Amino acid sequence: MQLAEAKSKFIANWGRFGTNWGINRTMAQIHALLLVSPDPLSAEDVMDQLNISRGNANMNLRELIDWGLVQKVIISGERKEFFSAEKDIWKVATQIIRERKKRELDLMIPVLKELSEVEGDKRDKAVKTFTDTIQNIRKFSEQADKTLDAMIRADEHWFLGSLVKLFVSK
Amino acid sequence: MQLAEAKSKFIANWGRFGTNWGINRTMAQIHALLLVSPDPLSAEDVMDQLNISRGNANMNLRELIDWGLVQKVIISGERKEFFSAEKDIWKVATQIIRERKKRELDLMIPVLKELSEVEGDKRDKAVKTFTDTIQNIRKFSEQADKTLDAMIRADEHWFLGSLVKLFVSK
DNA sequence: TCTTTCTTTCAATATATTTTGAAAGTTCAG
């Protein structure tokens, strides 16, 4: 397969993949394009290569920057802004974990705490099932919270080394 | 807070949460409703409690069954079908991991293998960046594959015990 | 300052997803 074909296959697949993760297709495609570009690209490059409008490119690049996956790059002598993506996938993954934890888990935990304080007779089956389920989710969430924090702190080598060995040797 | 209010708050939040995960809001709400219901519910119960149409209830219950999160339950003497959800969140989580791995990672891995065989001169910067990035993603995916398989096999106690301790003590 | 180049915004439009509900299909007791 030639590079051009491989590149467009990669972009298409990364886009499809992204939609399963609550990320819109275009954002994932821009990310894919930057991941395989040796040099930073301008908004214009992105528009041309993906056939999208200026507004769309601008908006999704901003969102990628917001997620910490893409950075603006100044190229001396150039007036335009350029963009480049972090290429180390372990760093990409930990950054995504960091952001999603902040946007989801950290918001869910206080809600669960509030819900666990429901009033009512514990001998009432409906009350018991509710509180038991919430407790179970709470416990799980708090462990997940700690585990994800540790993953964020961990370095790639440790993850790809000990953790996997630990898991697979079980 | 009274049970009714807590229940509807839980359903609303679980629904909001679900949309971040590529699951539609109604499906997540039905799941939430079944999670806190002591007894199995009929399609009619679900329709009434969530104010949704028959078709919608039917479709999303089917999808939940397809994901392995909900089961049909026969109640003797009743002609209707009833539905109940697995309440152990660790089991829910491993089931979701199992399914998403099947639907996403297992499809991505062969694509990456194909893409890693791109032709071209390695001294060409564009080719080098492409192959390096794909290789990096491949390595990560294969480790993630093994890690997730191990998590699926692991039991709750082990997860909530050793793994977390291991992570947080790092 | 003025002009050019580039970036951002946002209302309108296009596209995709979800929901409805009536009709068709199925099951089963009598």
Add this chain to the structure above:
DNA sequence: CTGAACTTTCAAAATATATTGAAAGAAAGA
């Protein structure tokens, strides 16, 4: 069988999300 009770389907409608492109805004060189 037959008919009542229940489930499934699916085209149309409603809703939500993404995209466009022109206009406004900002930055910087002359």
